Amino acid sequence: ETGVTQSPTHLIKTRGQQVTLRCSSQSGHNTVSWYQQALGQGPQFIFQYYREEENGRGNFPPRFSGLQFPNYSSELNVNALELDDSALYLCASSSNRDPADTQYFGPGTRLTVL
Amino acid sequence: LAKTTQPISMDSYEGQEVNITCSHNNIATNDYITWYQQFPSQGPRFIIQGYKTKVTNEVASLFIPADRKSSTLSLPRVSLSDTAVYYCLVVRSASKIIFGSGTRLSIRP
Numbered sequence: 001e002t003g004v005t006q007s008p009t010h011l012i013k014t015r016g017q018q019v020t021l022r023c024s025s026q027s028g029h030n031t032v033s034w035y036q037q038a039l040g041q042g043p044q045f046i047f048q049y050y051r052e053e054e055n056g057r058g059n060f061p062p063r064f065s066g067l068q069f070p071n072y073s074s075e076l077n078v079n080a081l082e083l084d085d086s087a088l089y090l091c092a093s094s095s096n097r098d099p100a101d102t103q104y105f106g107p108g109t110r111l112t113v114l
Numbered sequence: 115l116a117k118t119t120q121p122i123s124m125d126s127y128e129g130q131e132v133n134i135t136c137s138h139n140n141i142a143t144n145d146y147i148t149w150y151q152q153f154p155s156q157g158p159r160f161i162i163q164g165y166k167t168k169v170t171n172e173v174a175s176l177f178i179p180a181d182r183k184s185s186t187l188s189l190p191r192v193s194l195s196d197t198a199v200y201y202c203l204v205v206r207s208a209s210k211i212i213f214g215s216g217t218r219l220s221i222r223p
Contacts, residue, residue, distance in 0.1 A: 004157075033211070042201060042213030043158065090157050092211075100146035100165075101205050105157030 002026060004093050004106035012112045013081050021076045021109045023091030031055070032074040033103060034066060035090040043090055049074055050096060078111075086113045118202045123218040132189045134217050136202030139183050147178060147185045150201045152216070158201060162187065197221045 003026035013019050025032050031050045035043035045058035049068035063079040072093070078085060088110050092103035120136040138147065146165055150158035162169055164176040164185070175188040189196055199216040 002157075002159075035213075042215050044213070045211065088155065092157070100148065100163055101211070102148065102160060102163060103205075103211060104160060105150075108155070108157050110155065 002093075002104035002106065004091060004104055006089075006091050006106040006109050008109060009107070010110045010112075012114065014114050015081055015083060017081050018077065018079045019081060019111060021078075021089050021091075021111070023074045023076070023093075023106060025072045025074070025091075025093030026104050029093035029095045029104070030072050031094045031096055031101075032068055032072065033092045033094070034074070034076045035092065036060070036085075037088040037090060037108070038084075039087075046076070081113045083113050086111060117212075118204060118214050120200075120202050120214065120217045122215065123220070125220045125222065126192055127222050128193055129191055132192050132196070132219065132221075134187045134189075134200055134202070134219070135184060136187070137184045138202070138204050141182050141204055142206070145182075145204045145206050147176065147182075148203045148205050148211075149174070149176065149187045150203065152199045152201065158213075161200075192219075192221050194221050194223065 005024045007022045033048040034046040037043040046060050047057040048055045052068045065077045068074045088108045090108045092105045094103045118138045126132045148163040149161045151161050152158040162174045162176045169176045177186045201216040
């Protein structure tokens with residue numbers, strides 16, 4: 001167990017809807033990263049939050065947005081859902097004091113868009 | 115960030131030692147080499163990380179030659195539960211992690 005938790009575990013939405021996924025980071029970690037993993041592929045970096053500010057973004061459209069709270073937990077919001085958004089969404093926490101930026105992943109949220 | 119190349123798949127048998135090699139020719143001075151394991155529908159699990167020479171923990175060993183352009187993850191005496199996808203990554207402080215396609219390891223009885 002990494003101490004990183006995500007909710008909900010599974011979610012089913014329809015095209016055009018909006019979704020919010022949540023992540024609680026491991027104790028002592030101030031950085032949270034979000035990844036999208038389609039079936040059979042490696043995780044793809046969405047963005048990273050450090051001390052409530054976005055600290056890097058992958059190749060995802062603006063309808064993917066996020067927040068980090070003072071307790072370092074985080075949310076991923078996706079607007080105007082598309083069928084291709086169906087994936088496992090992973091949250092990982094890390095500490096900026098770790099020079100190797102070791103990331104510890106949560107169990108993920110399985111999103112299905114119909 | 116340096117790109118990594120690793121075999122798409124590997125097969126082995128219970129009790130054997132498995133070595134998965136990863137190449138990262140463009141690794142930079144500040145980069146660390148990290149390996150993750152992932153089971154279906156679960157988040158990747160950190161296995162081991164190193165900078166140079168050899169690192170060993172209770173799960174695996176990581177061998178890194180002096181030029182650091184490659185690394186080898188060694189899993190001693192594998193079991194069926196080691197069947198998973200293994201990712202080799204090069205990471206740097208305060209930067210995003212780029213996952214490749216990983217190596218799909220299948221262990222047979």
